[in-house]
Amino acid sequence: MYRILITDDLSPEGLAILKAAPDVQYDVVKRPPRQELLGRVHDYDAVIVRSSTPLDAGVFTAAPHLRVVGRAGVGLDGIDVPAATHHGTLIMNTPEANTLAAVEATLALMFALCRRVPQAYASLRAGAWERSKFLGVQLSGKVLGVIGLGRIGSRVATRCQALGMEVVAYDPYISEEVAERLRVELVAELDELLARSDVITVHMPLTEETRGMLSEAQFARMKNGVRLVNCARGAIVDEKALYRALVSGKVAGAALDVFSEEPPHSETLRALLALDTVVATPHIGASTIEAQQDASVQIVQGVLAALRGEGYPHAVNLPFANGADYQALLPYLRLAEKVGSLQMQLVRGRVGRVEVDVRGEEIATQVKAITVALLKGLLEPILKETVNYVNAPALAAERGIAVAQVHGEESEDYPNLISCRVVSTQETRLVAGSLFSRARPRIVQIDEYPMDVQPVGNVLIIASRDVPGVMGRIGTILGNHDLNIAEWRLGRTAPGEMELSFINMDSPVPDDVIREIAASGTVMDVRQVAL
Ligand code: NAD
Numbered sequence: 001m002y003r004i005l006i007t008d009d010l011s012p013e014g015l016a017i018l019k020a021a022p023d024v025q026y027d028v029v030k031r032p033p034r035q036e037l038l039g040r041v042h043d044y045d046a047v048i049v050r051s052s053t054p055l056d057a058g059v060f061t062a063a064p065h066l067r068v069v070g071r072a073g074v075g076l077d078g079i080d081v082p083a084a085t086h087h088g089t090l091i092m093n094t095p096e097a098n099t100l101a102a103v104e105a106t107l108a109l110m111f112a113l114c115r116r117v118p119q120a121y122a123s124l125r126a127g128a129w130e131r132s133k134f135l136g137v138q139l140s141g142k143v144l145g146v147i148g149l150g151r152i153g154s155r156v157a158t159r160c161q162a163l164g165m166e167v168v169a170y171d172p173y174i175s176e177e178v179a180e181r182l183r184v185e186l187v188a189e190l191d192e193l194l195a196r197s198d199v200i201t202v203h204m205p206l207t208e209e210t211r212g213m214l215s216e217a218q219f220a221r222m223k224n225g226v227r228l229v230n231c232a233r234g235a236i237v238d239e240k241a242l243y244r245a246l247v248s249g250k251v252a253g254a255a256l257d258v259f260s261e262e263p264p265h266s267e268t269l270r271a272l273l274a275l276d277t278v279v280a281t282p283h284i285g286a287s288t289i290e291a292q293q294d295a296s297v298q299i300v301q302g303v304l305a306a307l308r309g310e311g312y313p314h315a316v317n318l319p320f321a322n323g324a325d326y327q328a329l330l331p332y333l334r335l336a337e338k339v340g341s342l343q344m345q346l347v348r349g350r351v352g353r354v355e356v357d358v359r360g361e362e363i364a365t366q367v368k369a370i371t372v373a374l375l376k377g378l379l380e381p382i383l384k385e386t387v388n389y390v391n392a393p394a395l396a397a398e399r400g401i402a403v404a405q406v407h408g409e410e411s412e413d414y415p416n417l418i419s420c421r422v423v424s425t426q427e428t429r430l431v432a433g434s435l436f437s438r439a440r441p442r443i444v445q446i447d448e449y450p451m452d453v454q455p456v457g458n459v460l461i462i463a464s465r466d467v468p469g470v471m472g473r474i475g476t477i478l479g480n481h482d483l484n485i486a487e488w489r490l491g492r493t494a495p496g497e498m499e500l501s502f503i504n505m506d507s508p509v510p511d512d513v514i515r516e517i518a519a520s521g522t523v524m525d526v527r528q529v530a531l
Helices: 012-020 034-043 057-061 081-087 099-115 117-125 151-162 176-182 190-196 216-221 239-248 267-274 289-307 326-346 361-386 392-398 470-480 511-518
Strands: 002-006 024-028 046-049 068-071 090-092 143-147 166-170 199-202 226-230 251-256 278-280 351-359 402-406 417-424 428-436 440-446 449-453 458-465 485-492 498-505 523-530
Touching (some): 002 034, 012 024, 012 289, 034 057, 057 081, 068 289, 099 151, 166 190, 190 216, 216 239, 239 251, 239 267, 326 417, 326 440, 361 402, 458 511, 470 498, 511 523
Parallel strands (some): 046 068, 068 090, 199 226, 226 251, 351 402
Antiparallel strands (some): 417 428, 428 440, 440 449, 449 485
């Protein structure tokens, strides 16, 4: 049973999914004070929050089983993501749930700005009938400048094209192909967009680079009478500079849903909001019934998928890119875990360096993910469930394990190959695995021994001299103790030299039996591993 704590309002659609899940038990405790949360969180595998529940490092410390935090929404302001990562807790959000809401809010603001709807409405409510005062401007035929052509910006662009606008965009991080597909002209310099646009709308995140990106100098480069819409983040626009540009008439009007300070109390913001040329809403871009429902449903589905190990949609702290091809990648991740686990159980001494070599068309682009899985497998025998895909690289680094990705020759024998060389204070060992038919994991090499073995269950790995009678002697000892062999595979370097037995057992082999095998002559080394 997965235990999930919900600390904010979640729509009935999201709760219904949890109710119907046979493997879930959930509790709703709305907005618990910090002390109460610290007391409760101990028992839960997952917590689902909205923006009103801060999750600091103390909460993670108090929650030994917490594996997933789901944020129904986008912002992670109150969540200590580094602390969660160190703790091994996956953080996921729903960045797409409010995309259409924000797109439509942008369009609503754009129309309201160009036709002065709020001002006209206020005038009418006040008893006036001022038709000539509210002469608007048309969007059709105008140039729209979209800064940030991501989820929201691209959809605003296509909708505005349908209105008859010409769209130019500035986004240094998207490809020309994306713009071509959208039939949007991508300009290389922001200045060009500023000089050509009649209406400018911003849709990028607030970053060090975008903070104050539209300031005095940029306003100066804009067309006279330009209109500005900001439905992204307030601090992208230098509000003081905007105020001056509005007062001077350089900017004919601005429509704002977001502010550098929310609620907007500062003198600058109050002055800005008092201007007749400003249309504003209190950060309601995401506030539609559909967006709230979608956020709830998506976060519940995401948290369940993560708990069940089926996928990690919109995880923000996975150390590798998390795409829709997770299902195809999963068997390779499992194989990498087996390779890592086998390495750790075989190697003697303290591990100082891990070299990972990933070959094969299907996984060539997934080296990072496979390395993370391998590290997880490597650390699991010593850290058990503490380690996961989220914290494996950090835990390896903490232990002083250097990780290198190396690239050797393409393999002719196998369509894909995951090899791992481990260097410890005592020895260097190599384990390589391959996935057959995209489904069957195999270990194909241990040190210098070629193999073809299944990495499952309890396994005896025995190094011995390649002389007649070894299998008979070991088999007799196991049989005398009523221990059944499931599969026995041999790899050898050359006839008469050394051989390695990989014996899948039906049950664990007791220590005294292992000692008996070790003492049976010609056997150099006996190891038992659990895979
Ligand atoms: P997104 O990540 O899909 O797109 C952002 C785009 O901005 C990306 O294509 C990125 O390449 C681009 N970008 C980054 N830095 C840039 C720069 N320096 N210059 C130009 N482009 C740059 O994000 P999204 O989901 O489309 O959200 C866009 C913005 O809208 C975010 O700031 C988000 O917080 C905000 N938002 C606001 C509301 C609201 O309630 N008003 C709701 C949802 C989203």
